[in-house]
Amino acid sequence: MTDPHAIAATAAMVGAIVVSATAGDILTASAMRQVGDLDRIRERSGLWGAAIAVITNGRFGVGVICLALSFFSLLFAFSHRDLSLIGPAATSLTFVTNALAARFFLKENVDHRRWTAAIFVCIGVALLAF
Amino acid sequence: MTFRRYLVLAVITLTASCGDTFLARGMKSMGPVSLAHPAELIHAIFSPWVASGILLLIGFFASYLTALSWADLTYVLPASSLGYVIMTLLARFWLQERVSPLRWLGVVFITAGVGFVTRGPSYTDHSADRDVREEAPETAREEVRQ
Numbered sequence: 001m002t003d004p005h006a007i008a009a010t011a012a013m014v015g016a017i018v019v020s021a022t023a024g025d026i027l028t029a030s031a032m033r034q035v036g037d038l039d040r041i042r043e044r045s046g047l048w049g050a051a052i053a054v055i056t057n058g059r060f061g062v063g064v065i066c067l068a069l070s071f072f073s074l075l076f077a078f079s080h081r082d083l084s085l086i087g088p089a090a091t092s093l094t095f096v097t098n099a100l101a102a103r104f105f106l107k108e109n110v111d112h113r114r115w116t117a118a119i120f121v122c123i124g125v126a127l128l129a130f
Numbered sequence: 131m132t133f134r135r136y137l138v139l140a141v142i143t144l145t146a147s148c149g150d151t152f153l154a155r156g157m158k159s160m161g162p163v164s165l166a167h168p169a170e171l172i173h174a175i176f177s178p179w180v181a182s183g184i185l186l187l188i189g190f191f192a193s194y195l196t197a198l199s200w201a202d203l204t205y206v207l208p209a210s211s212l213g214y215v216i217m218t219l220l221a222r223f224w225l226q227e228r229v230s231p232l233r234w235l236g237v238v239f240i241t242a243g244v245g246f247v248t249r250g251p252s253y254t255d256h257s258a259d260r261d262v263r264e265e266a267p268e269t270a271r272e273e274v275r276q
Contacts, residue, residue, distance in 0.1 A: 032198040075171055079163040083154035083221045092240050095207050108202045109254040113246045120243020127236030
C-alpha cells in the first residue's frame with residue numbers, strides 16, 4: 001500500500017475506530033468502577049441484579065453508544081482493508097490512547113511498565129503499516 | 131488474581147479474536163461498502179458470519195465488563211493481548227491473507243510490549259483518596275460547629 005490516498009484513507013478509518021473506542025472504553029470502565037465488583041453483586045442480587053446495576057448506569061449508556069460507533073467504523077474498515085492490518089492497528093493504537101486517557105480521566109496508576117508497553121506497541125503498530 | 135479471573139481474561143482473548151475474524155470473513159464476502167449506502171452495513175448484520183461474530187463479541191463484552199469491575203482498564207487490555215497472535219494466525223491460515231515478515235515482527239513487538247503490563251498490579255486502589263475526600267467535609271463541619 002504505497003498510494004498516498006490509500007494510506008490517508010486507512011489512517012482516517014483507523015482514527016475513527018480509535019477515537020470512538022477510547023471514549024467508549026473510558027466511559028464503560030468508569031461506569032464499572034461506579035458499579036463495583038460484579039462477582040459480589042451477582043452473589044448478592046443474582047445475574048439479573050448485576051445486569052440491572054450495569055444497564056441503569058448513565059456513563060455505561062453513553063459508553064455503549066461510543067463503542068457502537070467504533071463497531072460500525074470497524075465493519076466499514078474491514079470491508080476495505082485486510083483484517084491483519086486494521087485489527088492490530090486499531091486495537092493497538094486504542095491501547096496507547098486508553099493508557100493516556102486512563103491516566104488522566106480514571107486516575108489509574110500507569111507506571112513505567114505501562115509506559116514502556118505503550119512505546120513497544122507504537123513500534124509494533126508502525127511495523128504493521130508495511 | 132484467582133484462577134476464575136484468569137479464565138475470564140482467556141474468554142475475553144478468544145471471543146474478541148474469533149469475533150473479529152468472523153466479522154472480517156462476513157464483510158469480505160459482501161464486498162466493499164460505500165459511504166453513500168450506509169444501510170448496507172445494517173444488512174450485513176443479518177449475514178451468518180457477521181451475526182456469529184456479533185454473538186461472540188457480545189460474549190466478549192460481558193466478560194470484558196466483568197473484568198473491568200475488578201481490574202484496571204490498562205491491565206485488562208494488555209492482559210488479553212494473546213488475541214493479536216490468534217487473530218494474525220486466523221487471518222493467515224483461515225482467511226488466506228498475506229502477512230509480511232514485518233507485520234509478524236509488529237505483532238511480536240505489540241505482544242512483548244503489552245506483556246510488561248501484566249507483571250504489575252491489576253487494580254489501582256482509590257479507597258485511600260476517597261477516604262480523605264469523605265473525611266474532609268466532616269472535618270470542615272466540625273470546625274464550623276466549634
